Amino acid sequence: MSDNHEHHHEETFISKYVFSTDHKMIAKQFLITAMVMGVIAILMSVFFRMQLAWPAEGYPILETFLGKWAPDGVMDPNIYLALVTIHGTIMVFFVLTGGLSGTFFNLLIPLQIGARDMASGFLNMLSYWFFFVSSVVMVISLFVTSGPAAAGWTIYPPLSALPQAMPGSGLGMTLWLVSMSLFIVSALLGGLNYIVTILNLRTKGMSMTRLPLTMWAFLVTAILGVLSFPVLLSAALLLIFDRGFGTAFYLSDIMIQGEMLTQTGGSPVLFQHLFWFLGHPEVYIVLLPALGITSEVVSTSSRKPIFGYRAMVGSILAIGFLSFIVWGHHMFMTGMNPFLGSVFTFTTLLIAIPSAVKVFNYLTTLWKGNIQFTPAMLFSIGLVSTFISGGLTGLILGDSALDINVHDTYFVVAHFHIVMGLSAIFGMFAGVYHWFPKMYGKMMNKNLGYVHFWLTFISAYGVFYPMHFVGLAGVPRRYYSNTAFPMFDGLVEINELITVFAILGAVAQVFFFFNFFYSIYRGKDAPQNPWRSNTLEWTTPTHDRIHGNWPGEIPSVHRWAYDYSKPGADEDFVSQIVPLKEGEEEH
C-alpha cells in the first residue's frame, strides 16, 4: 500500500454512509444494527421474565406487543418458547458476535496495527450487508403467522425439523435457518479479512510480540470463527434438507401427531455434535474479544503495563485451542458413551488453568496501579468479576458427574449468562465508552456512564445470582411456567425478585442509549488522546477522520503498547511510535 494514499474521488452520501468500504464507517454500521437488535432482545427478556414471575396475570402491554399470542395479556406457551429462542439467537449471534466483533474488529484492527484499511474493503462491506440482510430476515421471522422459531437457540431436531412438532417449526424456523446461513457468510467474510489484515498489514516495527492484546484476542477469535462457523452452516444445510427434501440425517423412527414418518437411520445426536462444534468455540468467539478489550482498558486505566503479556498471549492461544475439543460437555446426557464423557470432562476442566492465569494477571495489573475510573474501566472491572463468578460454576457443569443433576436447569442459565453474556456485554460497553471518542470525535458523558454501570452491575447480579438457587431447586430451563409442579411452589418470591432486577436492568440501558445518541450530536469535543493511551489509533486525527486513517505516512512502531508509568519517561505513557531513548530498554 502506498504511503501517500489519498482518495481523490468525490464521496457521495451512498458511498460514505451506506455502501462504505471504510472500516471506521462499517464499524459504526455494525454497532448501530446490533444496538437495534439488542433492544428487541432486551424487550423479549422483560416479557418472558414477567410471565415467569407473574404467570396468568394479564398485561395489556403484552397484548400490544404480542397480539394474538397474548390474548387478554396472558402469554401463550408457544410464544414464550419463541421469545426465549429469539432472545438467545439475537444476543449470542447478532449482538455479541456480529455486534461485538463487527464493531471493534473493524474499528481497531487497521488502527491498532497501523494499516490504511482492511485487506479487502469490499469483502468488509459485503460482510456488513450480509449481516444486515440476515438481521432483517430474523426480524421478519417475528411476524409470520405460525410464529418465529421456538425450539430454543440450539434448535435441536427433530423438534426443529418437524412443523408438526410445534408451530414455531414452520415458516419461522425456515427463516431462522436462512437468516443464520446469511449470518455465517457474513462471519466468514469478516473473519478471513481480519486474519489476513492482522498477519499482513502490520506497519513497520509492529512485530507479533508488540501487538496489543486486543489484536491477539481478535486474531484468535477470527481463527476460531473461520474454523467453526462452516460446520454450523453444514449442520443448518442438512437440517434444511431434512425439513424440505425428505432426507434423514437427523431423523429416525418417528411418529408424530399420529403420523408415521418414513425416515430411518438418521441421528438427532449428530446435529448436536455439529452444532456444538461451532457452539462451544462460539462461547469464546463471544468472550475473547471482550477479554482483549478489557486487557487494553485495564492497563491504560491502571496506568500500568498489563501484567504478564506473554502469559496473556499464551492463555488466549490455549483457550482458543482447547475450545475446539470440549464441545461434548453440552451432551453429557445424550446417552453418548460414558468414556467419551470422561474425555470431555478432562479437556473441559483444563480450560480453568488459562482462565485462572488471566484472572490473576488482571488482579496483578490493578495492584499498585493509579486507577482512573473511566466508565470503560468500571465495565472492565465488572467483567473480571463476572468472569470469575461465572467461570467458577463451570467447574460444576464441566464435570460430567456433577452435571447430571444441573444439566439444562436454571443453574446453566445462570452460569452462561454470567460468564459469557455479562462478561461479553460488559466488554462491549467498555469498548464503546473507551473508543467512542475515536468513532465520533466526541466524548460520552461520564456521569451518565457511571449511573449506567452501577445500575447495570447491580441488576445483572440481581438477575443471575439467584438463578443458581432456582436451578439447584431442580427447575428446568425453557419452562413456560413453574406452576405445574408443587415442588416449585416455594420459588415464587425469588422469581419475582429476578424479574424486578431484570426490569431495572433493562431501564438502566436507557442511560446508555440516551448518552450514546446525545453525545454523537451534543457531546463535548474529544481531545486527541483522551485516555492518554499508547496504542496507534490515538495518533490518527480525531476530527478530520479520513479513509486511509493517517493523512501522511503511517507511523512506524518502536515499542510494545504497555509502557505506562515507565521510569525515565516524561509522562506516564509513551506512545508506540516514540523511538526508544538512548540506553532505554524495551520493557
Next chain:
Amino acid sequence: MTTFLSFLIITLTVIGLVQVVRIIELATKLKGPQDKIITDQDNRYNALAMLIVGLGFTAFVAYSFKLWGHLILPDPVSVHGEGIKLLWDTTMALILVTFFITQTLLFVFAYKYRGREGNTALFQTHNNKLELLWTSVPAFVLTGLILFGLSTWNKTMVPDTTNAKIVEVYAQQFNWTARYAGDDNQLGRAHYTLIGGVNTLGVDINDSTSFDDKVVREIHLPVDQQVLMKFRSQDVIHSAYLPHFNVQMNCVPGMNTQFAFTPTKTTNEMREDPEMIERMKFINEARAKRGESPVEFDYVLLCNKICGSAHYNMQIKVIVETQEEYDTWLKEQETFKTLVSAN
C-alpha cells in the same frame, strides 16, 4: 391508555435526562477549565462504590446460603447420588474459597489503588515465579478434581447391572409411559411402526418376552433395589429428569439410552423426614396464598429437554415403596398379553 402513558413516561425521562446533563455540564463550566477528564473526586466515589457494592455482593453470596439454602433440593436419595454429593461438596468448597479470595482482592485493589493526582503506578511487566505459582497450583488442584470426577462418573454410569430390575420409560409429546419387564425381567422388542390401538408403545406382539410386560402410567420402584431404566422417545428429544435421585438421561428417537440407580428412601420415609415436613410447610403456605389446596411430598420424573408447548407440564409420578408394597402393586397391573387379547 397504557401505550400513551408509556410514551409519556419515556418522553419525560428523556427530557429529564437532557436537563440533568445540561446542568452537570454548566456546573463543570462554572468550576473553570479542566484538563483531566477523570478527576480525583470521580476516582474516590467510584472506588468507594467498588468497595461497598463489590464486597457487599461478596458478603451477600455467603449470606445467600442461609437465605435461600432451603430452596436447594434435599440430599440425593440414591446410592450413586451419595458419591456425587461428596464430589459436589468438595467442588463447592473449592469454588467458594476461590470466589471469596479473588473477588475480595479485585474490589479491595480497585479501592486501594484508586487514582490520585501526583501518584505514579508501579512499572512491573511480569514476574516469572509468581506466574509459575498461579499456573501450577490450579493445574495441581484441577488434576485432583478431574481424577475424583472421573472416578465418580464411571461408578455412576457403568455400574454392575446384573441384578437390576428393568423398567422402560417411554416419552412422547407430552406424557410419559412406563413398561415393566415382568417376571422374565426382559422387555419385549418394540418398534415405532407397530404403534396402534392399545399398543401405544409399539411392542412386538409376536415376541414372547413381551407377554408379561406391564404398561403403566405411574412409576413404582422398590427401595434399595437397583433399577435399570431404559428410555425411548416417539417423536422429539425429551429428557427424563429425576432430580431427587440425581438421575437424568435424554430420550432420543431412534436410539436407546439407559440409566441404572438404586433409590434409598421410600416416599413415606421422605414424607416423615423432619426437614421435608419443614419444606412442605413452606410450599403449602405459598400454595395457600394462591388459593390452592395443600399437597404431600412426591417424587417426580419430569421432562428436561425442550419438546414443545406443554414441555413445562410433562411429568409422571414416581413412588418408592417397600418390596412388599411394590410386589402387591405390580401384581395388580394388567400384562401386555391380556391387554392385547382383551382388545
